[in-house]
Amino acid sequence: MQAPPFRLARPSGVGPFQDPAGRALRVDGDACCAPATGRQAERANRRTRLWELDSHLHCSIIGTCLSTHDLRKLVPRFKTLDRQHATDLEIHHAAVELAIEGGDGGKALHKALDERYATTIRRFATAADPEAVLALWNDARKAGDIPSAYWALITHPQATLDVRQAAFGELHMLSHLVGAANRADIRRLVALEDENAELRSKVERQQSRLHEMSTRHDAAIRARDEQIAQLTAQTRRDEPADAGTLQSEVATLRDAVAARDGRLALHTGRREAAEQRLADEQERVAVLRATLEDTLAQLKAVQAEANAMERTLDTASDEASFAGLRGKRIVYVGGRPGSNVAIRRIVEAAGGELTVHDGGFEDRKGLLAAALPGADQVVFPVDCIDHDSMNMLKRVCERHGVAYHPLRTASVASFVEWLARLAESGVAGGAAPASRFCLRHG
Structure with missing residues (x-):
């Protein structure tokens, strides 16, 4: 892209709103590039509203700071869209239009962003100059807290054009890194599918063994109960001299049953852990499969363009x-x-x-x-x-x-x-x- 989606900062050494030759320049367009006079001076010490920002920033703010789930609940209140059947892209487009237009829809988006990232906004409020704002942004970016820090920086009263350009550029490059990571995700998807198949087979074998053990354990318990009942009845009939021996045998049998119960509980816990791991792996495979489908669709488009270029030659x-x-x-x-x-x-x-x-x-x-x-x-x-x-x-x-x-x-x-x-x-x-x-x- 030859020109970034925002206005460039003034060259260093040039006076405010003058060209390099010293001639005064006409100022119009975005409020962030105009002198802080009149109503702009009143807004110098408060956070910038969403609809007051440069329209080129709205797409990155909506796409980064609000999830599609949140937008599906909010946007149809102000736009004629089918909440259930509208695509994610249509929802995003409508939200960007609301942010540009302002009005009730823009206010609702701004309120949703402020409520979601209230903690980060309070942390950024301690910054008294652009350098401090940029330092907080760099700390949050290193920690992976991109959405909340981006919203707090963009609307901060001390955020200059240079600070917003720096944050927008870094966010733009992060999107390229995510795209480059798709190739590694495809390789991991293949490996995870193989591992998933192996885990499924292992769980099935464990479930089969546990079922057999449970059946044998139930049969053994029934046999022991019958034997205990027989021994108890015999003890009542036998002489008192044999009571001590029978009680010892009953205690031994009960200890054996308790030991079997312990082993059964151990294998049951292992089976449940394996089932939970299998469910987690299946969820990861579903996410990677969706990423693979998006990547293949993009690859198909690129192949069509390459074929067209070959025919053009x-x-x-x-x-x-x-x-x-x-x-x-x-x-x-x-x-x-x-x-x-x-x-x-x-x-x-x-x-x-x-x-x-x-x-x-x-x-x-x-x-x-x-x-x-x-x-x-x-x-x-x-x-x-x-x-x-x-x-x-x-x-x-x-x-x-x-x-x-x-x-x-x-x-x-x-x-x-x-x-x-x-x-x-x-x-x-x-x-x-x-x-x-x-x-x-x-």
Whole structure:
């Protein structure tokens, strides 16, 4: 990603709200970048509200600090969503929109976050300057307490733009580390499945042995009870001189029964421990299997992109696949400068026209609405476009009847794979139906 999803800090040595030449700059946009005057000065000593934050931070806050279970209970109160059948991505997308809009939904989200992380917020309240806030964040990150510390830092009154950028960047890199760990999880899944099968077989054998032992033990107890009853009756009939011997034999038999009971209790405890371990392993296998399915789905998408790139390298196949672009106008929103250059060459080589808009980082967002009418297709990579630009793009495309398509990434491979799919479906140059599904936000 060429530009981070937040504004960059001022260069060192430049006065407040001046450029390097000393000229005054016009200040607008986020409250965190404007002078602390008027109403902003009143908020200088209190924590920032969720809807007062830069909209680029809402996605990371909702995804990191609130679980899907909590969002399913809260979001449908303010959005028209099916609590039971809505996907996790749709729930997340709706929560981000509530956080951006503010209102009752944003207040409910803010209250839920404050109640959940009240202890951490009180700990961060002792920080009197940005350095102290950043030190508390680093301590919490090393301890693995990421969600609560991230919410406490983002809303702290002493959290400057640099402090928020540092926390956001570290959280972003942690997501990459989690993705890289999936490969090791797959290997562990295979090993755990083998171990699970072995444990299941061992438990079955132990249960069989314990059942046999329990049967024999019950039979032995019944035999001993019968023998004890017989000896007791015989003792009553025999002379008093034999009473001591019979009592000794009865005590010996009872000791033997007690010893068998002890062994049975020991094996029963071992069996229950093995069953509990088996249940724990089965739960871990279920979690790893779900992770494996997500990884395989992503691998399938990457393979499709790789196959599309291989077909593109064949000149004859390239002309056949992209012939439908001739005379068509494609609008590409977002992306990276390097990839956009290669995509433009592909479209122009096929006889089409490509209009690129970066989604608002350098180009004005007002130009985006003006560029969409008259386009044949609108394409945007979901990993390089912000929520505001995406929502505005969808509304304008639906208003003008222009088909729009989300891409998995801003890579050339994702764009070529999309062209290949359009060519296979026969709608490369026609009015393809506009997709209402976003791979990142729902």
